[in-house]
Amino acid sequence: MERLKLGVLASGRGSNFQAIIDAIEAKTLNATVKLLIVDNSDAPAIARARKNSIECLYVDHRQFSTKDDFFEKIASEFTARNVQLVILAGFMRIVRKPLLEAFPNRLMNIHPALLPSFPGLHGQSQATDYGVKISGCTVHFVDGGMDTGPVIIQAAVPVSPDDTEDTLSERILKLEHKVYPEAVRLYSEGRLKVVGRRVLIEGYAVQDEQYIVNPPLR
Numbered sequence: 002m003e004r005l006k007l008g009v010l011a012s013g014r015g016s017n018f019q020a021i022i023d024a025i026e027a028k029t030l031n032a033t034v035k036l037l038i039v040d041n042s043d044a045p046a047i048a049r050a051r052k053n054s055i056e057c058l059y060v061d062h063r064q065f066s067t068k069d070d071f072f073e074k075i076a077s078e079f080t081a082r083n084v085q086l087v088i089l090a091g092f093m094r095i096v097r098k099p100l101l102e103a104f105p106n107r108l109m110n111i112h113p114a115l116l117p118s119f120p121g122l123h124g125q126s127q128a129t130d131y132g133v134k135i136s137g138c139t140v141h142f143v144d145g146g147m148d149t150g151p152v153i154i155q156a157a158v159p160v161s162p163d164d165t166e167d168t169l170s171e172r173i174l175k176l177e178h179k180v181y182p183e184a185v186r187l188y189s190e191g192r193l194k195v196v197g198r199r200v201l202i203e204g205y206a207v208q209d210e211q212y213i214v215n216p217p218l219r
Contacts, residue, residue: 036084112148135157
C-alpha cells in the first residue's frame with residue numbers, strides 16, 4: 002500500500018507532530034511527512050523536523066496583505082508536494098477558505114477537550130473551572146469554525162477535584178499522542194467517511210474502542 006503523504010502545520014513545540022513521527026518509525030502508521038510549515042520562526046517543532054530530515058518551511062503571515070493570501074501560500078506549498086492529508090499540530094490560527102477548499106475533509110486537528118465542550122484556547126482550564134468530572138481530547142476534521150468540525154475520535158480521562166490546568170493537561174496529552182496517530186491511520190486505510198456532521202469509521206464498534214477511560218464507580 003502506498004504511504005500516505007502528510008503535511009503538518011505547527012506554531013509551537015509540536016509534540017503531536019512527534020507522535021506522528023514516532024508512529025511512522027514504529028511502522029504502525031503507513032505514512033510519510035512531506036513538509037512541516039510553521040508560522041513561528043522559533044517553534045521547537047522545527048528542530049523535530051530537522052532531526053528527522055523532514056523539509057520545513059517558515060511562512061510569515063506579516064508578509065501577506067490578507068489572511069486568505071497567507072493560507073493560499075500554505076495550500077500551494079502542500080499541493081506542490083502532493084500532500085494528501087494536512088495535520089494541525091498546535092497550529093494557533095483558524096484555517097481560512099483557501100486551505101479548506103484545497104483540502105476538503107483532508108485537514109485534521111486535535112483539541113484538548115471533549116468537543117463540543119470547551120472549544121478554543123485553554124480547554125483544560127475551562128474544564129477544571131467548570132467542574133466537570135470527565136474531560137479528554139478530540140480529533141476532528143477542520144472546517145471554518147473554531148474546533149467545530151466533524152468528530153473522528155474522542156478519548157476521555159477522569160478529572161480530579163484537585164486537578165490544575167497543568168496536571169489535567171499532562172494526562173490528556175498522553176492520550177493525544179495515542180489517538181492522533183490512530184485517527185491518521187484510519188484515514189490512511191480509507192476507513193473514514195464524513196456524512197453530514199458524523200464521521201463513520203468502517204470496522205469500529207463502540208465496545209472495541211480502546212481509548213475511553215472511565216472513573217471507577219464505588
